[in-house]
Amino acid sequence: MLRESIGDAVMTIAELDKPQSKAVAEPTRRPRVVILGGGFGGLNAALGLRNAPVDVTIVDRRNYHLFQPLLYQVATAGLSPAQIAMPIRRILAGQKNATVLMEKVEGVDTGSRTVLTANRRLPYDYLIIATGARHAYFGHDDWENTAPGLKTIPDATEIRGRILSAFEKAEVTEDPELRRKLLTFVVIGGGPTGVELAGAIVELARKAIVRDFRNIDSSTARVVLVEADKRLLTAFPEKLSDSAKRQLERLGVEVKLGAAVAACDGNGVALSDGQRIASACVLWAAGVMASRAAKWLDVPSDRAGRVIVDDHLHVPGREGVYVIGDTACVKGTDGRPIPGVAPAAKQMGRYVAGLIRAGLAGKPVAPFRYSDYGNLATIGRKAAVADVGRFQFSGFLAWQLWSFAHLWFLVGFRNRIVVFLDWAWAYATFDRSARLITERRDR
Amino acid sequence: MLRESIGDAVMTIAELDKPQSKAVAEPTRRPRVVILGGGFGGLNAALGLRNAPVDVTIVDRRNYHLFQPLLYQVATAGLSPAQIAMPIRRILAGQKNATVLMEKVEGVDTGSRTVLTANRRLPYDYLIIATGARHAYFGHDDWENTAPGLKTIPDATEIRGRILSAFEKAEVTEDPELRRKLLTFVVIGGGPTGVELAGAIVELARKAIVRDFRNIDSSTARVVLVEADKRLLTAFPEKLSDSAKRQLERLGVEVKLGAAVAACDGNGVALSDGQRIASACVLWAAGVMASRAAKWLDVPSDRAGRVIVDDHLHVPGREGVYVIGDTACVKGTDGRPIPGVAPAAKQMGRYVAGLIRAGLAGKPVAPFRYSDYGNLATIGRKAAVADVGRFQFSGFLAWQLWSFAHLWFLVGFRNRIVVFLDWAWAYATFDRSARLITERRDR
Numbered sequence: 061m062l063r064e065s066i067g068d069a070v071m072t073i074a075e076l077d078k079p080q081s082k083a084v085a086e087p088t089r090r091p092r093v094v095i096l097g098g099g100f101g102g103l104n105a106a107l108g109l110r111n112a113p114v115d116v117t118i119v120d121r122r123n124y125h126l127f128q129p130l131l132y133q134v135a136t137a138g139l140s141p142a143q144i145a146m147p148i149r150r151i152l153a154g155q156k157n158a159t160v161l162m163e164k165v166e167g168v169d170t171g172s173r174t175v176l177t178a179n180r181r182l183p184y185d186y187l188i189i190a191t192g193a194r195h196a197y198f199g200h201d202d203w204e205n206t207a208p209g210l211k212t213i214p215d216a217t218e219i220r221g222r223i224l225s226a227f228e229k230a231e232v233t234e235d236p237e238l239r240r241k242l243l244t245f246v247v248i249g250g251g252p253t254g255v256e257l258a259g260a261i262v263e264l265a266r267k268a269i270v271r272d273f274r275n276i277d278s279s280t281a282r283v284v285l286v287e288a289d290k291r292l293l294t295a296f297p298e299k300l301s302d303s304a305k306r307q308l309e310r311l312g313v314e315v316k317l318g319a320a321v322a323a324c325d326g327n328g329v330a331l332s333d334g335q336r337i338a339s340a341c342v343l344w345a346a347g348v349m350a351s352r353a354a355k356w357l358d359v360p361s362d363r364a365g366r367v368i369v370d371d372h373l374h375v376p377g378r379e380g381v382y383v384i385g386d387t388a389c390v391k392g393t394d395g396r397p398i399p400g401v402a403p404a405a406k407q408m409g410r411y412v413a414g415l416i417r418a419g420l421a422g423k424p425v426a427p428f429r430y431s432d433y434g435n436l437a438t439i440g441r442k443a444a445v446a447d448v449g450r451f452q453f454s455g456f457l458a459w460q461l462w463s464f465a466h467l468w469f470l471v472g473f474r475n476r477i478v479v480f481l482d483w484a485w486a487y488a489t490f491d492r493s494a495r496l497i498t499e500r501r502d503r
Numbered sequence: 504m505l506r507e508s509i510g511d512a513v514m515t516i517a518e519l520d521k522p523q524s525k526a527v528a529e530p531t532r533r534p535r536v537v538i539l540g541g542g543f544g545g546l547n548a549a550l551g552l553r554n555a556p557v558d559v560t561i562v563d564r565r566n567y568h569l570f571q572p573l574l575y576q577v578a579t580a581g582l583s584p585a586q587i588a589m590p591i592r593r594i595l596a597g598q599k600n601a602t603v604l605m606e607k608v609e610g611v612d613t614g615s616r617t618v619l620t621a622n623r624r625l626p627y628d629y630l631i632i633a634t635g636a637r638h639a640y641f642g643h644d645d646w647e648n649t650a651p652g653l654k655t656i657p658d659a660t661e662i663r664g665r666i667l668s669a670f671e672k673a674e675v676t677e678d679p680e681l682r683r684k685l686l687t688f689v690v691i692g693g694g695p696t697g698v699e700l701a702g703a704i705v706e707l708a709r710k711a712i713v714r715d716f717r718n719i720d721s722s723t724a725r726v727v728l729v730e731a732d733k734r735l736l737t738a739f740p741e742k743l744s745d746s747a748k749r750q751l752e753r754l755g756v757e758v759k760l761g762a763a764v765a766a767c768d769g770n771g772v773a774l775s776d777g778q779r780i781a782s783a784c785v786l787w788a789a790g791v792m793a794s795r796a797a798k799w800l801d802v803p804s805d806r807a808g809r810v811i812v813d814d815h816l817h818v819p820g821r822e823g824v825y826v827i828g829d830t831a832c833v834k835g836t837d838g839r840p841i842p843g844v845a846p847a848a849k850q851m852g853r854y855v856a857g858l859i860r861a862g863l864a865g866k867p868v869a870p871f872r873y874s875d876y877g878n879l880a881t882i883g884r885k886a887a888v889a890d891v892g893r894f895q896f897s898g899f900l901a902w903q904l905w906s907f908a909h910l911w912f913l914v915g916f917r918n919r920i921v922v923f924l925d926w927a928w929a930y931a932t933f934d935r936s937a938r939l940i941t942e943r944r945d946r
Contacts, residue, residue: 123940140583142937149715159717162671179675213941228605232622272592274602494585497566498656
């Protein structure tokens with residue numbers, strides 16, 4: 061079925077070209093590949109089309125590719141935004157067949173094969189949608205102001221400002237109850253992001269800033285990690301979930317399992333078991349919702365808003381349209397959905413690039429197969445869990461593997477050096493380099 | 504006169520102490536020094552009181568000390584905010600007699616010797632006001648949205664976003680007139696900040712990003728520096744002003760002297776000579792206005808809003824109140840006002856700290872004397888001017904001196920290393936590390 065649709069696409073291109081090439085005697089127009097989103101999926105699709113006989117246009121409303129796995133470090137003042145973000149057009153500067161446009165996508169007209177942005181209509185022969193996901197509140201959108209999620213750089217600097225401001229306000233206030241509330245941090249969601257945030261906040265409080273206050277003892281800050289499931293990191297084997305919990309508790313995090321959030325406002329959170337936690341800083345890491353791609357395409361999606369694609373990542377009934385990464389619902393060979401992680405998005409991007417190349421050469425392509433190289437989650441300094449093939453381990457060795465892997469995959473040689481130096485420094489001194497509370501512009 | 508006022512202050516302290524020490528049998532209360540502002544002046548006043556028998560409280564509405572001389576590098580994507588900013592409480596962590604409060608000052612009650620913040624009344628025996636200056640539009644406050652100035656980190660990231668967005672929008676548009684306008688940058692004001700900004704923008708356009716676009720040639724960007732005076736850098740000798748102009752022109756900046764701005768809006772600027780420059784990115788570096796200290800104290804100020812202080816930096820008629828740095832109008836021994844530069848603010852901070860120490864020890868203090876170690880302004884890569892004692896020079900040597908001096912004085916050993924590496928990298932590769940257009944938080 062996929063090969064048919066590719067064949068169709070090529071046919072259509074040939075047809076489209078005819079009048080044009082007749083009229084102005086141009087050389088045959090090259091197929092146009094439009095990629096929406098410059099994350100791991102979209103960027104790897106573009107890179108995979110290097111030197112292919114196509115014109116690639118990559119559209120993103122931001123000018124940078126973000127190394128999202130380290131975003132929690134920006135949110136907890138360990139790294140600066142520019143250390144984990146790189147201009148998309150810089151990454152693709154040397155790829156002559158790629159054009160980068162910073163625009164917001166408004167919709168897709170699959171009939172005329174056009175992407176609509178605020179300023180123009182972009183025709184495509186192949187469309188790759190890799191617009192990712194946002195955190196979601198599952199019917200409680202009003203919680204967002206109280207409990208921001210962590211998906212973008214502005215999210216991260218907002219969270220960083222809230223965490224640091226809570227300590228600043230606690231230092232200023234003379235009301236012991238308010239102080240207690242300001243020194244209580246609640247992280248909702250025990251997936252990798254929640255675990256990373258909770259671990260990093262408690263380390264910030266107990267190490268990085270502990271000597272800096274006069275009226276408070278920042279190490280008394282309470283960090284509570286709330287998870288509705290019976291265990292943390294449900295994507296990992298149970299043994300590692302238990303180890304993660306133990307490692308977090310050793311750092312000083314209170315872990316509440318089997319506790320759903322019933323309410324969430326300026327006073328803190330109320331849990332399903334009736335317990336209330338007074339907190340001025342609640343962070344949301346409990347779930348994501350895919351971007352609007354299913355609406356643009358008017359096709360079915362799963363509960364998380366992800367477009368259901370076939371085993372070639374093609375959208376059934378939408379010629380030439382592929383959806384990848386966190387926006388796609390893809391079943392692995394074991395029947396389980398492929399997780400929304402960077403390696404999966406990268407592999408999908410490369411796969412679709414290869415599929416387009418093969419289609420143009422008239423070659424068949426096997427269905428997409430996700431190569432699972434393992435699963436890593438960091439918890440704190442020297443603390444992590446790793447699930448790599450037959451090996452499951454935790455603690456310092458897992459943390460080293462995590463550090464190495466993240467540094468290795470961080471886009472850009474230079475960023476790699478700078479982040480390495482920052483980590484080496486932070487490790488040696490417990491320092492945090494990016495402790496800025498940046499407000500919006502004011503006079 | 505100053506010694507009298509110090510004597511008075513000490514008297515008052517002694518009086519204030521008596522009932523308290525009687526009532527609760529406390530040891531004699533130490534004099535309270537409140538410092539408003541954690542810039543060069545305030546921070547150096549605090550550091551100068553290390554181990555002095557006083558309690559120091561430093562109040563700033565931001566949590567960081569900013570190395571303002573390098574702010575233009577943040578605005579032009581060369582450095583990240585955290586590289587030139589450091590938490591005030593981190594700098595003072597080891598100084599046990601210093602407390603840092605992140606609060607906004609609402610006013611000063613000189614009668615009861617109290618500083619008013621949103622949350623509390625802070626009593627003082629000595630008050631040091633070092634709240635700096637903001638850029639000013641001299642009756643044209645409506646120009647601020649069109650032509651932002653550069654004084655804070657949010658200012659810098661806003662300007663960075665505007666500069667980079669102009670190139671992004673020029674890449675997207677198909678309207679040649681709009682493209683021309685988007686690729687025209689106007690910097691108003693030929694002082695050090697204006698010269699630095701103009702030089703850095705033209706270097707960004709011609710070097711750092713020149714390979715990254717497909718539809719535009721970023722090196723064709725026009726950068727216009729507008730100055731109402733007949734020469735640039737009026738604080739420098741004329742020879743160096745001329746050299747700065749030549750160096751800027753060699754980089755590619757158009758320098759317009761003797762041209763005042765008559766109007767400024769979304770279309771660009773209109774000059775006093777009738778000329779219009781269509782530009783989507785106008786930056787303001789034409790003047791500053793001191794903070795509201797004169798209003799808080801209800802005392803006379805000069806035209807730039809600076810509090811007129813005596814030769815001991817004391818505010819006449821306001822016992823125990825000192826104003827320093829950009830907020831103070833101080834005449835040098837030559838009768839000319841001391842310039843609003845970092846070294847002057849630092850010296851004033853140290854001076855008042857010493858004066859308070861001497862006052863407590865009953866020793867006299869000579870009037871403040873500004874030690875002018877010279878004047879440096881950078882223009883671009885390998886381009887600068889230096890006016891150091893009897894030596895005036897420009898070009899590569901001046902640039903080296905500038906780089907060394909700025910690196911040396913940058914607060915914090917670690918920042919120094921990281922900025923050094925960034926510069927070394929940028930110098931070797933023409934790269935810009937912090938090319939992020941960060942928007943406000945959105946879904």
